[in-house]
Amino acid sequence: MHALRPLLRKSLFNLFAAALASAALLAPRAAGAEALLLIEADSGKVLQAENATIPWYPASVTKIMTAYVTLKAVKDGRLTLDTLFTVSPTAASQSPSKMGFRPGTQLTVDNALKMMMVKSANDMAVVLAEGVGGSIDGFSAMMNDTARKLGMTQTSYVNPNGLPADGQITSARDLGILARSFLRDLPEYEYFVHIPAIRFGKRVTGNFNKLIGRYPGADGFKTGFICASGYNLVASATRNGRRLIAVVLGANSGTARAVKAAQLLERGFSQDNLTWLRPSLGTVDRLVPVDASPPNLREDMCGGHRKRPASDDDDALIATNGGTSGSASATGGEAQVTFFTAGLQPPLMKASELMATAPAAAEPVLVYTGPTRTGTALIAAVAADADQQATPKPRGKKSRVARRPDAADKPKDAKTAAAKPDAAKPGAKSDTKSAAKPAGTKHAAAKHDAAAKPTDKPAASGDQAAKPAKPKAATKPAAKPANNS
Numbered sequence: 001m002h003a004l005r006p007l008l009r010k011s012l013f014n015l016f017a018a019a020l021a022s023a024a025l026l027a028p029r030a031a032g033a034e035a036l037l038l039i040e041a042d043s044g045k046v047l048q049a050e051n052a053t054i055p056w057y058p059a060s061v062t063k064i065m066t067a068y069v070t071l072k073a074v075k076d077g078r079l080t081l082d083t084l085f086t087v088s089p090t091a092a093s094q095s096p097s098k099m100g101f102r103p104g105t106q107l108t109v110d111n112a113l114k115m116m117m118v119k120s121a122n123d124m125a126v127v128l129a130e131g132v133g134g135s136i137d138g139f140s141a142m143m144n145d146t147a148r149k150l151g152m153t154q155t156s157y158v159n160p161n162g163l164p165a166d167g168q169i170t171s172a173r174d175l176g177i178l179a180r181s182f183l184r185d186l187p188e189y190e191y192f193v194h195i196p197a198i199r200f201g202k203r204v205t206g207n208f209n210k211l212i213g214r215y216p217g218a219d220g221f222k223t224g225f226i227c228a229s230g231y232n233l234v235a236s237a238t239r240n241g242r243r244l245i246a247v248v249l250g251a252n253s254g255t256a257r258a259v260k261a262a263q264l265l266e267r268g269f270s271q272d273n274l275t276w277l278r279p280s281l282g283t284v285d286r287l288v289p290v291d292a293s294p295p296n297l298r299e300d301m302c303g304g305h306r307k308r309p310a311s312d313d314d315d316a317l318i319a320t321n322g323g324t325s326g327s328a329s330a331t332g333g334e335a336q337v338t339f340f341t342a343g344l345q346p347p348l349m350k351a352s353e354l355m356a357t358a359p360a361a362a363e364p365v366l367v368y369t370g371p372t373r374t375g376t377a378l379i380a381a382v383a384a385d386a387d388q389q390a391t392p393k394p395r396g397k398k399s400r401v402a403r404r405p406d407a408a409d410k411p412k413d414a415k416t417a418a419a420k421p422d423a424a425k426p427g428a429k430s431d432t433k434s435a436a437k438p439a440g441t442k443h444a445a446a447k448h449d450a451a452a453k454p455t456d457k458p459a460a461s462g463d464q465a466a467k468p469a470k471p472k473a474a475t476k477p478a479a480k481p482a483n484n485s
Contacts, residue, residue, distance in 0.1 A: 034230070034250040037172040038264040039284045041183055041236060041243035044176075046281035047268045052172040053287050055154055055294040056249045059224030060120045061175060061232050062162030064193075065143050067113060068182050070128050071189045072146070074109065078132075081110035082372045085131035091123045095163060098123040099200070101369065111367045117222065118198045118365075119205045125161035136160065147174070150181050154289050164226050169294055172247040175234050176284045179221055179245045183236070193220035193236075197364035201386035204364045210258035211235050213359030215265065219243075223257070227302035228294075233257040237265045244268045250297055255356075262354060 035051035046052075073079050087105040099121045101107075109128070116124040126136060133139025136159055143157040152174035158167040183190060196213050197206045211218035217237040224232040230250035235258075237244055246264040251257035281287075368381045 034248060034260065035172040036249075036260065036264060037176050037245075037247040037284070038268050039176050039180070039245050040268075041180055041245050044180055044283040044285060046284055046287065047244070047271070048264060049172075049281055049287060051249075052176075052247070053154065053289045055169050055171055055290070055292060056232075057164075057226060057229035057294050057296075058155075058162050058168060058170040058175070059226040059229045059232050060122075060162040061170075061222050061224040061234050062157065062160065062168065063116055063120065063125055063224075064175070064178055064182065064222050064234060065146065065157065066125050066128060066139075066160040067117060067192055068178065068186065069139070069142050069146055070109065070113065070132050071186050071192070073132050074189070075186065079109060081108065081113075083109045083131070084371055085109060085112060085127050087123065087127055088130055090136070091126035091130065094122040094126055094161065097121055105369055106371070107369045108372055110372070111369070113192050114195060114198055114365060114367050115200070117192050118195050118207050120208055120223065122161040122163060126159075129160035147178075150177055151285050152177050162224055162226065164228060171289065172249055173284055173287045173289065175247045175249075176245055179234050179236060179247075180284070182221075183243070190220070193222065194218070195365050196359065196362040198367045199364040199382075200367050201382065201389045203389065206359065208254070209233065209235060210255065210359075211237070211261060213362060214258075214354055214357060215262050221245075223254070225254070227298040228296045230297040230301050231257040233261050235261040235265070237269075239269050242269070250295070252300070 033051065035054055035056055036048060037046070037050075037052040038048040039046050074081060084106045085108075087101045087103055087107075089103045092101065092103045097120050099115050099119065101123065107127070109131070112124045112127050112131075115121045116128065129136050129139035133142050139160055140157045143160065144155075147155045147157070152170070154169065154171040155174045156167050156169050158165045162168060182193070194212055195207060197204055199205075207213075208223040209218075209221070215235075215237060217239045218235065219238055220236040221234040230252065231248075231254055232250070233246075233248045235246045235248075237246075244265050246261040246268075248257045248260045248264070251260055366378070366382060368378070368385055370381055373381050
């Protein structure tokens with residue numbers, strides 16, 4: 001009996017440790033809190049899951065599926081990366097963030113994908129959808145068919161860019177499955193999900209995924225934001241040959257989602273030798289879906305209490321340890337987990353500090369309109385795009401008109417024009433007589449370059465940084481693509 005006591009004590013300690021670790025992983029969340037998921041890319045093993053099977057609005061992480069379906073068509077030989085697609089009036093009319101090309105502009109699949117994945121350009125997502133599927137509806141059917149084949153049982157799509165729509169639904173579980181499938185099925189096209197920046201003409205746009213160039217080993221995927229969903233991020237990183245995928249849905253700022261993803265990834269990489277402390281959560285495809293409606297975070301994300309309109313390129317830092325008071329996953333949850341891992345390896349710089357640093361220097365990837373070009377022809381194409389951006393804008397009187405940040409909301413006064421994008425010049429003007437249109441409606445053909453015209457739709461685009469509107473009277477702005485980064 002005495003000989004068995006040490007074994008009994010060890011067993012009790014193991015059970016106690018596992019119970020504490022499980023509590024840190026599975027602590028209940030308050031209504032409206034984030035959905036979190038951490039998995040191994042190769043095995044699909046779940047390392048952490050909170051609200052991972054609650055339905056959620058995907059916003060621009062939808063574009064991971066848009067890229068997947070497009071690149072599968074390339075891999076299957078139905079088109080090539082050099083195939084030319086044309087910007088339609090429907091594509092040109094999409095809400096920001098977008099490139100702002102006029103209808104009739106042509107560009108390659110390769111360039112459209114780069115613009116969509118780095119700048120989160122909603123117009124480029126529609127260009128790809130119409131080029132591959134014939135129409136938005138046709139492409140959405142392809143997306144839904146692919147989701148079923150991959151086992152994404154909680155996902156449905158009605159558009160290729162994630163702009164607000166009731167039927168556009170997914171979950172952290174399904175996004176984890178999609179990210180794994182992308183890496184498994186399309187390894188030769190993986191570079192599309194970790195391009196650090198693109199250069200179009202004179203303008204450089206950095207990837208909205210703040211982990212790229214900041215978090216050691218970060219190598220994908222995509223951000224998203226609309227008011228209803230909050231700030232979403234699917235992120236991957238590789239260390240010592242081991243790749244992890246983190247999903248964060250419903251964070252309260254662009255930096256917050258990056259901080260939470262970095263914390264999840266760091267936690268996963270630091271626990272290689274402590275798997276015995278953690279209860280088995282199975283694989284991502286075995287997580288049991290929850291039958292519920294997606295939470296609508298619009299009031300929290302875009303209500304009047306915010307000092308400025310919410311957008312995807314949001315630099316607001318959150319509290320130390322990456323969370324607000326009461327966040328079990330970002331504060332208390334992290335403290336309980338690190339109780340077991342403390343002292344085993346040097347700690348990473350605090351995630352909030354890491355996300356506040358400048359990204360590592362990287363040469364932006366050139367993107368351009370027209371067919372594939374190389375050498376002097378490429379230089380000429382880039383110069384032509386830059387010349388078009390340099391067209392001077394007329395100046396005129398400014399007027400102040402406020403607007404709401406959610407495209408799902410219809411303005412009460414059609415005479416108040418919507419806001420101009422962040423990077424538009426102070427002298428840019430918008431037509432105060434144009435009626436604002438909510439996202440998701442059909443639009444007539446654009447009468448002039450969409451790049452020249454600040455959108456007259458309320459902003460709720462995935463990955464958008466909008467300012468309160470300052471429309472100006474009856475003068476058309478000159479051409480310059482909007483930079484909603």
